[in-house]
Amino acid sequence: MIAVSVYILCGILSGFFSGLLGIGGGLVIVPLLIIVFEHTQQIPPHHIMHVVVxxxxxxxxFTSFSSAYAQTKHKCVLWDLVRVMSPFIILGTLIGAGLANFFSADFMRWILLVFLFCVATQIFFDISPKSSAKYFSPAAYRITAFIIGAFSSFVGLAGGSIFVPFLKYTTGDMHKAIGTSSALAWSLALAGGLGYLISGYSVADLPRTNLGYIHIQALLCIAFTSMLIAPLGVKLSHALPVQILKKIFALLLYASAMRTLITVLS
Structure with missing residues (x-):
């Protein structure tokens, strides 16, 4: 029962921050799921990171679809960029998910640890490129999309924390960067989920309730609540003190990173 409550909390927080800040719910989901699976011992320790991701x-x-739909109503999605980048996001993510079987849970934790520290620092100090609307060739967008897709498949994030600064720099419009990021995150998440379903399908010591590496109960709880909350986050992004909320969120990421560090070192 406690696990289900945490899954629902994951969905609420991921939907809220995904809609509010455009950073994706994975930054909330991943640290919380690690804690749940470590304490409930539902998953063999050497598979925890793969199942979490x-x-x-x-x-x-589901979260990114809900956010992208809400952003479309505000005309903040640059669909030309989505069409250029999505195929290469999918390719990179599928390759990354397929390679994940060859890496240990501790290696994936180290990647997550470094990434959490970097993102927390970027959010807390509001480090981002100036909106300059630099010209990027389609090839540059495709290469960037492939790299983000491959990397995100190792840490369980839909790429929003990378997409948003990048798109802000190349488009010069923060609102469109957030909206377009939501649409790109959907492609990444779809490919990642499919990739881990396939790569985990033949793994023998996973629970029977899993579908590949995907934990079905956690997925259903998180997906349902996040889809309900994400549009609210989009709406509140124009009414709440976003800068203060970003700093609070960054402190939570620092705490998650420190706990991950302690787990790895122990």
Missing amino acids: ATSLSASI
């Missing part, structure tokens, strides 16, 4: 990406399919 797979479930987070699968849940982001």
